[in-house]
Amino acid sequence: MMVYRTTSTQVLGVLAGIPPLYLSAKAEFQKFQVWVCRSSELCHVLDVGELVHFVNLSSVPIEFRIIDIKPQIENSQFEVCTDGSRIGDDCGFSVCILKNEHPFKIFKFKLSKNNTIFQAELAAINFAVRWVQENGFKINIYTDSQSSIEALQSTRPRSAFVIEAKKNFYLVGNSVGLTWVKAHVDDRVMSSPITMQNWPQLMARI
Numbered sequence: 001m002m003v004y005r006t007t008s009t010q011v012l013g014v015l016a017g018i019p020p021l022y023l024s025a026k027a028e029f030q031k032f033q034v035w036v037c038r039s040s041e042l043c044h045v046l047d048v049g050e051l052v053h054f055v056n057l058s059s060v061p062i063e064f065r066i067i068d069i070k071p072q073i074e075n076s077q078f079e080v081c082t083d084g085s086r087i088g089d090d091c092g093f094s095v096c097i098l099k100n101e102h103p104f105k106i107f108k109f110k111l112s113k114n115n116t117i118f119q120a121e122l123a124a125i126n127f128a129v130r131w132v133q134e135n136g137f138k139i140n141i142y143t144d145s146q147s148s149i150e151a152l153q154s155t156r157p158r159s160a161f162v163i164e165a166k167k168n169f170y171l172v173g174n175s176v177g178l179t180w181v182k183a184h185v186d187d188r189v190m191s192s193p194i195t196m197q198n199w200p201q202l203m204a205r206i
Contacts, residue, residue, distance in 0.1 A: 060163055076138045079101075080139045081141075082143045083121070092111050109123075122165055129168045143179075144182065152166055
């Protein structure tokens with residue numbers, strides 16, 4: 001009786017330089033999302049889930065651990081409101097950028113169903129900071145996420161995601177201000193996603 005060694009079709013495809021179908025489909029989906037949102041930042045946003053792991057504190061440079069985040073900066077060119085939310089398995093965030101009290105740009109991103117509200121809130125803030133890095137503007141950010149601000153102010157961060165956000169704040173220097181806006185559960189304006197329509201009411205609460 002002869003014994004034959006066989007190789008799966010998928011392995012042969014990889015050896016031949018043909019990626020598995022599910023990887024090709026995932027790549028096409030991400031390229032489609034980038035095309036729809038017209039944002040070079042989307043690839044980084046999609047990796048939020050992969051950043052959720054702990055790191056050794058001794059490996060984090062001291063300048064990234066202790067950063068000075070001002071509530072507001074003078075001569076800001078834009079006012080930015082960030083918001084993260086989760087309804088059922090749907091999790092995402094939005095970033096509303098205004099210039100002279102008028103909408104300038106609005107970004108909306110959907111995250112993985114495994115992401116938390118905290119991650120969505122922090123991802124929104126981090127996106128705004130990265131937007132400053134890319135464009136060289138000065139902005140003031142308004143968020144209702146007290147936990148995100150506390151995480152950024154922590155001197156002993158362990159989460160790689162938080163450390164990444166702190167690093168970006170450090171790199172922009174004094175170009176970004178971050179202010180907490182109190183949200184009320186019974187206030188539909190404050191608890192609803194940020195839109196062009198409810199921004200004036202939100203600014204009136206600051």
